[in-house]
Amino acid sequence: MAGNTARPGATATSRVLAILGAFDPDHRELSLSELARRADLSLTTAHRVVAELSAWGALSRRSSGEYAVGRRLWDLGLLAPVQTNLRETAAPFMSDLYAATLATVQLAVRDGVEVLYVERLAGRASVPVVSQIGSRLPLHATGVGKVLLAHAPEPVRVAAFSRLTRITAHTVTQPGVLSRQLSRVHRDGFAQTVEEMSLGACSVAVPIRDRSGAVIAALGIVVPDLRRHRPRLVSALQVAAQGVGRSLP
Amino acid sequence: MAGNTARPGATATSRVLAILGAFDPDHRELSLSELARRADLSLTTAHRVVAELSAWGALSRRSSGEYAVGRRLWDLGLLAPVQTNLRETAAPFMSDLYAATLATVQLAVRDGVEVLYVERLAGRASVPVVSQIGSRLPLHATGVGKVLLAHAPEPVRVAAFSRLTRITAHTVTQPGVLSRQLSRVHRDGFAQTVEEMSLGACSVAVPIRDRSGAVIAALGIVVPDLRRHRPRLVSALQVAAQGVGRSLP
Numbered sequence: 395m396a397g398n399t400a401r402p403g404a405t406a407t408s409r410v411l412a413i414l415g416a417f418d419p420d421h422r423e424l425s426l427s428e429l430a431r432r433a434d435l436s437l438t439t440a441h442r443v444v445a446e447l448s449a450w451g452a453l454s455r456r457s458s459g460e461y462a463v464g465r466r467l468w469d470l471g472l473l474a475p476v477q478t479n480l481r482e483t484a485a486p487f488m489s490d491l492y493a494a495t496l497a498t499v500q501l502a503v504r505d506g507v508e509v510l511y512v513e514r515l516a517g518r519a520s521v522p523v524v525s526q527i528g529s530r531l532p533l534h535a536t537g538v539g540k541v542l543l544a545h546a547p548e549p550v551r552v553a554a555f556s557r558l559t560r561i562t563a564h565t566v567t568q569p570g571v572l573s574r575q576l577s578r579v580h581r582d583g584f585a586q587t588v589e590e591m592s593l594g595a596c597s598v599a600v601p602i603r604d605r606s607g608a609v610i611a612a613l614g615i616v617v618p619d620l621r622r623h624r625p626r627l628v629s630a631l632q633v634a635a636q637g638v639g640r641s642l643p
Numbered sequence: 644m645a646g647n648t649a650r651p652g653a654t655a656t657s658r659v660l661a662i663l664g665a666f667d668p669d670h671r672e673l674s675l676s677e678l679a680r681r682a683d684l685s686l687t688t689a690h691r692v693v694a695e696l697s698a699w700g701a702l703s704r705r706s707s708g709e710y711a712v713g714r715r716l717w718d719l720g721l722l723a724p725v726q727t728n729l730r731e732t733a734a735p736f737m738s739d740l741y742a743a744t745l746a747t748v749q750l751a752v753r754d755g756v757e758v759l760y761v762e763r764l765a766g767r768a769s770v771p772v773v774s775q776i777g778s779r780l781p782l783h784a785t786g787v788g789k790v791l792l793a794h795a796p797e798p799v800r801v802a803a804f805s806r807l808t809r810i811t812a813h814t815v816t817q818p819g820v821l822s823r824q825l826s827r828v829h830r831d832g833f834a835q836t837v838e839e840m841s842l843g844a845c846s847v848a849v850p851i852r853d854r855s856g857a858v859i860a861a862l863g864i865v866v867p868d869l870r871r872h873r874p875r876l877v878s879a880l881q882v883a884a885q886g887v888g889r890s891l892p
Contacts, residue, residue, distance in 0.1 A: 406656065406658075407691075407695040407696065409656075410656050411695070411699045411701065414719060417719060419722065422722050422724075422727060442656075446656040446657065446660070447656065450660045450664070452660065454723075456724070462722070462723065462724050463720065463722040463724075465725055467716065467719055467720050467723060468720040468723035468726055469777055470716055470720060471712065471718070471720025471721065472720065472776060472777035473666050473667070473668065473711070473712040474703075474712040474713065474717035475671075475705070475711050475712075477717055482775065485763075486765055487767070489741055489764050489765060489766040489769075490767055492738055493741060493745060493766060505714065515734075515738050515764070516735055517738040518735045518739055518886075520735070520738075526731065527721060528717075528718055637767075
């Protein structure tokens with residue numbers, strides 16, 4: 395265990411964080427020995443920390459004997475500003491957009507050089523999409539991502555342009571083409587993608603601005619086909635995004 | 644600081660948990676000194692733990708200088724089974740219920756002697772309700788709560804019946820009346836409330852069963868008036884609840 399002599403308090407906190415950090419979307423349930431290994435802790439130490447975390451409700455033991463993130467951490471996560479301020483403000487506008495379109499409706503923020511999905515509404519007839527709540531995807535290949543990239547500071551654009559991965563045959567990976575798309579986001583007030591992230595899925599997205607005019611999030615819709623409905627979808631998104639912006643705490 | 648001699652590991656974990664536990668729905672942003680006081684830690688210890696938690700992303704510093712729950716804890720909470728299994732499975736059914744009714748749609752589980760709201764969909768025209776995602780309310784006064792109470796083990800019923808608080812003038816607080824209501828939940832397959840939690844809000848709710856037939860959650864709808872639409876709402880809820888139950892992982 396690194397550093398368990400010089401800064402005992404820091405080390406102890408880092409052990410707790412190593413246990414918590416062992417969970418990710420691909421590792422939602424872990425045995426004690428997997429937890430110890432992924433957290434790089436001895437089994438004894440892991441056992442002690444896990445027992446305390448479980449008693450508090452940060453972890454929960456499943457019927458399989460494995461551990462999962464507990465309801466108390468779920469509770470705690472709901473207090474994060476991204477949830478309480480943005481998600482709760484946007485939710486009723488998103489419900490109404492969904493009811494009007496029956497399309498997948500998404501709310502996202504920029505997290506470094508990725509787009510982080512904060513909320514997603516979809517029905518059983520909606521186009522299947524890759525993103526779930528909490529998912530992170532590249533900025534350049536999604537409608538909400540293009541909006542956020544168009545309004546990102548220069549260093550983020552540089553970083554994003556250095557990693558233009560191809561996801562489908564339609565993903566825009568040429569810097570010049572993407573650059574012109576981002577200019578059009580500024581000019582037209584919306585971004586669009588055609589099958590850049592998933593085949594059969596097109597998206598339009600608009601910025602959400604706070605009272606100072608800064609772009610703090612993007613609101614988007616995913617549909618099978620943009621051709622006929624785009625103007626109507628863009629209008630509906632812009633009205634909703636203005637409503638969200640005005641209602642932010 | 645209690646117990647920082649006998650079990651140094653335990654104590655260190657408990658300090659981290661004390662900092663995290665200082666946040667609740669009424670305390671979403673806290674200064675360092677408030678955090679230290681609420682966690683019962685010295686300012687020095689709180690400062691050290693908070694610095695580590697912030698560096699990891701468990702806490703975030705706001706522009707006000709106060710601390711809030713960070714995006715990484717929000718992420719982590721999304722991995723909890725209540726979110727990944729139940730909420731994600733139910734979400735598309737809830738979206739479709741919302742689109743069909745434009746009413747507030749709620750998904751809840753029992754957490755001890757309270758009802759815990761796991762998801763809520765509402766539009767701008769929906770009846771305002773008390774509950775938010777993550778809220779806990781008494782079991783006896785809400786539609787989803789009555790469903791969960793009707794299917795709760797005997798000790799939970801005893802505990803719930805010992806605390807029949809009156810929330811509005813219409814809250815059912817007589818044990819005999821509530822008991823007959825719970826019998827009707829079993830007989831009819833749904834629960835209803837009329838202004839028991841908020842004036843102007845009525846609800847109907849049905850159980851969600853897993854493959855073994857055990858009731859694991861309740862799905863409900865809140866409307867201004869039940870008289871005309873109840874049979875239609877109950878049918879829609881029952882179809883959706885069956886769909887969720889069959890789709891659970």
